[in-house]
Amino acid sequence: MTPKEHTMTTAYTPDLSIITDEIHPAVGPWELPVFLEEHELPSRAGDRVIQFREALREAMSEEMRRDQRVFLLGEEVAQYNGAYKVSQGMLDEFGEKRIIDTPISENGFAGMAIGAAMMGLRPIVEFMSWSFSLVAADPILNNAPKMLYMSGGQWGCPIVFRGNDGAGGQLGSTHSWCVEGLFSNVPGMKMVIPSNPYDAKGLLKTAIRDPDPVFFLESERMLGDRAHVPEEEYYIPFGRARLMREGDACTLVSWGRPVHFCMEAAEALAADGVECDVLDMRTIRPLDIDSIVASIQKTGRVVVVDQSWPFGSVASETVTQICEHAFDWLDAPPMRVNTRDVPTPYAKGLEAVYLPNAGRIVEAVMEIAR
């Protein structure tokens, strides 16, 4: 072997030409997709109605056709066609070298995928449930998000981890994890939580094209949701909230499945003449605090809705940032609606009360919107 001889001299002077607009050289030559402004994206109206799971599948398949370095691995993704049928048919198109069934060993295959990403591949790791990612906490939290930093800028880790997050429906406590509060705490990662098929496709395509580790959180309860998803290719940039509904009485801030609870609550409130802004954050790291502040400047009130536990949650982070950036615009204390602060119960009635829901959101709004 011929090792590379490093030239180390005592006259070392660091190269401080800080690059901000370029992709870090650690991930090699990198081509970003073209990002359009929200109003330039293809229409959300149309009759090409597909399920959320199909939107995810289209995103992965399109990117796998574009780039052979992209591959999918996880439990039951190939022969079984996906435990939740997200990857249905992908084995037939891409073959077993790129759609890879793994044994039930999240620690092993997540770590393996991270090593593959360091070597220049672009893995998509499917966790059947983010609840099962807890046994892979070391690779996904200790390796992936820190690799670029710990190696002093030598290796990045372009990888997507995706799967179901949050209560599925009477799955009990161990299978109902919302990992966003825990995992988004770690710098070096990006986190995406889409609420609808259109965004899911555009955001997952962006995630696969992003050179950083992206944690992509889906919901078992939404995989069957249907909406128009356009034929043409589009990418949704990270860090841009979407205003779902407009009003001046209160701002409702949420992401993922609870966005629907907010819409339900906003509708109920509107019947009483209370009109709300509803913001779908879409990504929580980055968190589009600018859009939240802009809305609060109009409403003076805010309720943050988050399906993870309240203590040290994304809601607490959001409320903190609101206090830092919009304190003077607030006419009432910022509120948060989380799940109740107990392990997820099994019984249907208990689970319904445990989760954030329209009723609890309405109550929170009414408490401050007078």
Next chain:
Amino acid sequence: MTQATTTARGSSSARPSDALPNETLLKWLHDMQLIRDFEARTMQMYQQAKIGGFCHIYSGQEASAVGCTASVNHDDPIVLAYRDHGHALARGMHPAACMAEMFGKLSGCAKGKGGSMHMFDKPNWLFGGHGIVSAQNPLGTGLAFAARYQWEVLGSGPKKVALTFLGDGALDQGALHEAQNLASLFGIPVIYVLENNGYSMGTALHRHTANCENLLDRARAYGMKAIGFDGLDIRNVYDHMKPLVDECRDLQRPAFVDMKTYRYQGHSMSDPQKYRTKEEVESFKERDSIANLAAYLMKPTEEGGRGCLTEDEWKAMQKEIRQTVLDAVEYASNAPDPDPATELATDTYAYPIKNLSPSEHYSHGAKNPLL
């Protein structure tokens, strides 16, 4: 499997290392002595508080790092645990970059962001020391997975083999077992190199691993080749590793190696070593890998040696290495500290975008000195 059929001395004993030229073995001696001297100086610097955190000394195990890296190609990926200075040097990292990293300096191999346990050297295909026991095993499996994917799916690379070094403490972690299962299932060309120094921190092998007399059986149960050998004799290391590497490369299969070795120092710099006797340490020092190789190289060919080194040349080599290490220390001492203004929040994201953090504005930092 390729086996050397001729040897430097024209005998037919077919030890792969016999086929190597004298210069190669002299380089091994040099590199092992460099590690030994470097580590002695590292301990001194640690005691002077120039080095912080945890620091794990490699002295005694040099034949493993140097012999194993000699058995693979330069572009075969290697990943390590936290006792990683020796492998970094064996792979070709400049001692100054290694020492500067431990000093927490900007010119260290990770710009002072990694430390003793996290040695990375991209130009030399060294994918890091890793601080969590056994974390490197799935990673190394992934390096080899990618190498195979690049060769097989992308058609863009040669057949490669990855080396994943682990200590005996890692034998008991699930990550190793999951990695071995995956490697065998998928046909991943990775060799798990167990540097079995007999202690998981302060717990002796028989006290931490069940059925520890039959470690090879564990790997074989996963359907991979497993070999065990003495890791104190570097020629023996190469003789076993080279054919195994060639076989794993050729067949694109994993393997496991149980290499018996010994560390002269404690687990880390803070280890009083009450779990072993001085006599035990001395008994291993009598079989010292460096002294043995030097003796072999000095012994005349007619007596089975190489006769390519004199006592004076050996002393001169040691002197030169001593100076190299002193230069590394001086370099590290004089190197600039990372400036918090330009280094603390840099190299966190490859594509820093707005609002990733409530407190940081991320960007790219100074270019890594190794790149």
